Amino acid sequence: MVLFTLSEKYNRNKQVLRSSRLLKRFLNTILLLAFAGLLIFSAVSVLPNIVSVSNTVGGKELPIYCVETEKPQISISFDAAWGNEDTQTILDILAKxxxxxxxxxxxxxVESYPEDVKKIYEAGHDLGNHSENHKHMPQLSDEEKTQELMKVHNKVKELTGFDMFLFRPPYGDYDNQVVRNAKKNNYYPIQWDVDSLDWKDYGAEDIVKRVTEHKALGNGSIILCHNGAKYTKDxxxxxxxxxxxxxYEFVPIxxxxxxxxxxxxxxxxxxxDK
Structure with a gap:
């Protein structure tokens, strides 16, 4: 009788122990799933919400040329595709x-002037994507478009740890597929509404007059310049x-x-949207 009681007690304790272990495994699984969900949510939440908006106007996909805002804010941008002789001077003037x-x-x-990329980033300026090889994007396949974006994206990420999300198509050349591809790769496609035409080398005075008297200049304007143009720094x-x-107040794009x-x-x- 005593042996039977002890045996029954042992079996009952064994069953409780097994149940406890199962409960512990179940709770651990729940915690792991919750943690994984939190990581996924955090990763998604920091990405720009690009795919959820439409750039379609009258059946055509458009990049952002300018912004409607009551604030007297504008942006100045520099396309960097050749040379770095004037980059430090430009950075010094901006800092001034x-x-x-x-x-x-x-x-x-980026590959030729990695230290300049770091300087630009550390000075608090935007880093934007201008494609890997400065090709006419509409002439490329969708896969090639993605490669043009992501090759330079990864180079900048490796240098600075920053994930770029602003893209300006080379030559300002785009079509519906270029805009859609940019959005698919978590990029806002950006153009401009005020062109300095600094690359034509008409002189510093022409650049100043062309921009300050431009008919499109206003709140929300985006100005196009080139860091390698001859007279831009002047x-x-x-x-x-x-x-x-x-x-006007200058803010990055x-x-x-x-x-x-x-x-x-x-x-x-x-x-x-209201």
């Missing part, structure tokens, strides 16, 4: 005026001063644009 800009860089430029100090005297809940009009002007 406490202006943050946006630099759209090709993969070749015009920049006067240009910034003139625009600030007009009451990443701060000018809306990240979600927007639409574009026929001008490519980004408008915040």
């Amino acid at each position: 005026h406490n202006v943050k800009a946006t630099f759209f860089m090709t993969g070749g430029w 015009a920049l100090d006067t240009l910034i001063t003139a625009l600030q005297e007009k009451g 990443s701060q000018l644009i809306y990240r979600d809940n927007y639409h574009l009009n026929h001008e490519g002007r980004q408008i915040k």
Whole structure:
């Protein structure tokens, strides 16, 4: 009788122990699933909400040319595809005026001047994607478009740890597929509404006059310049001063644009949804 009682007690304790172990495994599984879900949510939440918005206007996909805003804010951008002789001077002038800009860089430029990429980033300016090889994007297959974006993306990521999300098509050349591909790869396609034409080498005075008197210049404008153009550095100090005297505040494109809940009009002007 005693032996039977002891045996029954042993079996009952064994069963409780097994149940306890099963419960522990179950709880551990729940915790792991919850942690994995949290990681996934965190990863998704930091990505720009690009896919959820439409860039379609009248059946055509448009990049962002400018932004509708009541604030007197504008952005100045520099395409970096050749040369770095003037980059430090440009950075010094921007720092003098406490202006943050946006630099759209090709993969070749990033590879040739990695220290400049780091300087631009550490100075608080936007790093933007200008494709790997500066090709006409509409002429490429969808896979080639992605390669043009992601090769330079990965180079900049390796150098700075930063995931770029602003893309300017080389030559300003795009079609529906280029815009869709950019969005698919978590990029906002960016154009401009004020062109300095600095690459034509008309001189510093022409650059200043062309930008400050441009008919499209206004709140939310995006100005196009090139860091390698001959007279850009000579015009920049006067240009910034003139625009600030007009009451404009310079912000990088990443701060000018809306990240979600927007639409574009026929001008490519980004408008915040109510």
